[in-house]
Amino acid sequence: MRLAGWGLVAVLALAAATRAGAADQAVGKKVYAERCSPCHGDTGDGNGPAAAAIKPPPRNFRDPGFWQGRTAAQLKVTVRDGRPGTMMSPFAGTLSEAEIDAVVAYVATFGPAGH
Numbered sequence: 001m002r003l004a005g006w007g008l009v010a011v012l013a014l015a016a017a018t019r020a021g022a023a024d025q026a027v028g029k030k031v032y033a034e035r036c037s038p039c040h041g042d043t044g045d046g047n048g049p050a051a052a053a054i055k056p057p058p059r060n061f062r063d064p065g066f067w068q069g070r071t072a073a074q075l076k077v078t079v080r081d082g083r084p085g086t087m088m089s090p091f092a093g094t095l096s097e098a099e100i101d102a103v104v105a106y107v108a109t110f111g112p113a114g115h
C-alpha cells in the first residue's frame, strides 16, 4: 500500500509539472498582450498602436536579424532593467521574475525556429 501511495504522489507531481509548462505559456502570452503589444505589436512586428509615435522605434521581433547575437539572458535584462533613453521602460517591480521569464519565452516564439 505504501509503495502504491508513493507511485500516486509521483504521478501527481508529474501532472503538476506538465501543467506548469502550459501555464507559463499562457502567462507569457497574457503579459505580452497587456504590457508589450501596444508598442511591439500583437504579432511582434514592432508595429503596435503606439509605435508610430516612438523614437527610437520598438524592436521588430519578426526580423530574423534581430535574433542574431541576442540571447534569452540579454532579453531578460532588457525587460527587467529597460533601455535607458528609450521608451523601453524597466518592468522589474511591475512583473515578477516568473512573469518576465514567461514573456521572454513568448517573445522568442516570434523568432525563427532554433535561433
Ligand code: HEC
Pocket (backbone or CB within 6 Å): 031, 032, 035, 036, 037, 038, 039, 040, 050, 054, 055, 056, 057, 058, 059, 070, 074, 075, 078, 079, 083, 086, 087, 088, 089, 091, 103, 104, 107
Ligand atoms: C512604450 C513602448 C514599449 C513597451 C510597452 C515595451 N517596449 Fe520593448 N522596446 C521598446 C523600444 C522603443 C525598444 C527599442 C529600444 C532601443 O532602441 O534600444 C524596445 C526594445 C525591446 C527589446 C529589445 C532589446 C534589444 O536587445 O535590442 C525587447 C526584448 C523588448 N523591448 C521586450 C519588451 C517586452 C517583453 C515588453 C513587455 C513586457 C516590452 N518590450 C514593452 C518599446 C516598448
